[in-house]
Amino acid sequence: MRRTQLYEVHAKTAKMTTFAGFEMPLWYKGIAEEHLAVRNNVGVFDVSHMGRIIVTGEDAEHFLNYIVTNDVSTLTPNSALYTVMCNENGGIVDDTIVSRIAQDKFLIVPNAANREKDYKWLVKHAEGYDVKVEDVSEWSAMLAVQGPKAEKTLQELCPTDLSKIERFKCVSTELAGIEVFMSRTGYTGEDGFEVYVWNASPGNPDNAVKVWNAILEAGESFGIEPCGLGARDTLRLEAGLCLYGSDIDENTTPLEARLGFVVKFQKDSFIGKAALLRQKEEGVKRKRVGLLMMEQGIPRQGFKVYNDEGENIGQVTSGTFSPLLKCGIGMAYVQTQYAEEGNIVNVEIRGKKAKAKIVAFPFYDQEKYGYRRKTHV
Numbered sequence: 001m002r003r004t005q006l007y008e009v010h011a012k013t014a015k016m017t018t019f020a021g022f023e024m025p026l027w028y029k030g031i032a033e034e035h036l037a038v039r040n041n042v043g044v045f046d047v048s049h050m051g052r053i054i055v056t057g058e059d060a061e062h063f064l065n066y067i068v069t070n071d072v073s074t075l076t077p078n079s080a081l082y083t084v085m086c087n088e089n090g091g092i093v094d095d096t097i098v099s100r101i102a103q104d105k106f107l108i109v110p111n112a113a114n115r116e117k118d119y120k121w122l123v124k125h126a127e128g129y130d131v132k133v134e135d136v137s138e139w140s141a142m143l144a145v146q147g148p149k150a151e152k153t154l155q156e157l158c159p160t161d162l163s164k165i166e167r168f169k170c171v172s173t174e175l176a177g178i179e180v181f182m183s184r185t186g187y188t189g190e191d192g193f194e195v196y197v198w199n200a201s202p203g204n205p206d207n208a209v210k211v212w213n214a215i216l217e218a219g220e221s222f223g224i225e226p227c228g229l230g231a232r233d234t235l236r237l238e239a240g241l242c243l244y245g246s247d248i249d250e251n252t253t254p255l256e257a258r259l260g261f262v263v264k265f266q267k268d269s270f271i272g273k274a275a276l277l278r279q280k281e282e283g284v285k286r287k288r289v290g291l292l293m294m295e296q297g298i299p300r301q302g303f304k305v306y307n308d309e310g311e312n313i314g315q316v317t318s319g320t321f322s323p324l325l326k327c328g329i330g331m332a333y334v335q336t337q338y339a340e341e342g343n344i345v346n347v348e349i350r351g352k353k354a355k356a357k358i359v360a361f362p363f364y365d366q367e368k369y370g371y372r373r374k375t376h377v
Contacts, residue, residue, distance in 0.1 A: 002049075004048035005048055005197075006141065008205075009213075014027065019112065020111075021112075022049040027231065028226045028227070031230035033225065034230070038147045039190065041225075041377070042146070042148070042223065043225050044226055045144040045231075048140075050111060051110035052108075054108075057129070058131075064098060064106055064108075065267060066125070069262055069276075070083035075098070076100065078172075079168060081262075082168075084254050086275075087271065090253040095244060095259070097183070115135070125271070140196055141208035144187065145192050150193060154182075154193060157175045158174065168184060168185060169183070175215070179199070180198065182196070187232065189369070192371075237319075237331070246317050253276060255284050256284050256285075288331060289332055290330075290359045290361050292359045293347070295354040296328075297347070299316045299330030300316060302315065304316075305334055308346070313335045313345065316331070322363060341358055345358060
């Protein structure tokens with residue numbers, strides 16, 4: 001088992017679990033309580049199990065534009081974008097955030113289970129480019145401060161005016177006197193920041209521990225809760241965000257996953273472009289959809305989805321009980337002709353069929369929740 005820089009902190013108060021080979025907090029007070037703290041106030045997560053890879057060099061932009069489907073050339077220093085890396089068949093090697101720290105310096109964040117795979121993929125394809133690919137995961141920590149009061153919480157510790165950092169913009173600054181890099185991004189649907197703490201290794205975690213404790217102290221008056229992977233999963237599902245290995249993988253294309261917005265076909269060349277162009281022209285045969293349960297039951301991974309004639313038209317890839325909506329929600333891939341919003345389908349749950357409506361992502365009302373919310377908290 002591997003441990004993050006904050007393992008000793010979590011082990012004192014959290015219910016621990018194993019994820020992607022790491023011992024991680026599943027919850028502290030409880031999944032629902034932590035989930036609602038992020039939706040309504042603010043929560044902090046240790047996400048140091050994810051990877052951090054720095055790509056530098058004269059060809060860094062050109063190289064990454066070949067590796068990922070989105071257009072890295074649109075990034076100015078201190079900005080970020082969401083993208084996927086594809087194989088030659090158009091299957092998703094990983095989904096990731098790419099941040100441009102400086103003109104020839106980029107940060108890529110692999111999913112926890114893909115840390116080694118992504119690093120090898122980048123090194124393999126770097127041949128012939130003037131670039132250096134460096135895995136810095138072991139000497140940096142990563143935290144996520146998420147929720148409508150995330151900015152106020154971090155502002156207590158930060159000399160930079162965070163109100164000027166727009167969504168998907170970044171800044172090199174300090175938190176509690178410790179050098180950090182922050183991006184206004186996250187995996188919850190809410191406003192918030194992902195914080196990269198430099199010079200923090202599992203063997204010397206002092207900087208990470210100091211920042212974690214300072215954030216909890218600063219957020220106390222805003223209702224902050226430390227959050228585990230349980231709430232991280234329910235939050236991302238409510239927001240309609242994919243989990244690698246469940247909702248997307250190397251046998252899934254971004255077009256099937258409704259991630260077509262990160263595929264920039266106008267680029268000269270990127271890995272998987274030909275296969276994706278073919279699929280675009282032929283039309284996708286299945287699509288990722290949201291399932292809102294209309295009857296009791298939680299759609300779980302692997303459960304089958306049926307039409308009214310009793311034909312199997314798809315399968316659930318992720319599902320949970322939504323702490324906000326108080327009902328079962330899920331993601332599934334269904335045959336394209338059934339993927340329209342408003343369609344009613346049947347999910348087989350423990351031998352019985354329960355009705356579900358196909359809905360758009362996110363599952364919640366965006367006027368009331370999420371980074372687009374109109375209501376002030």
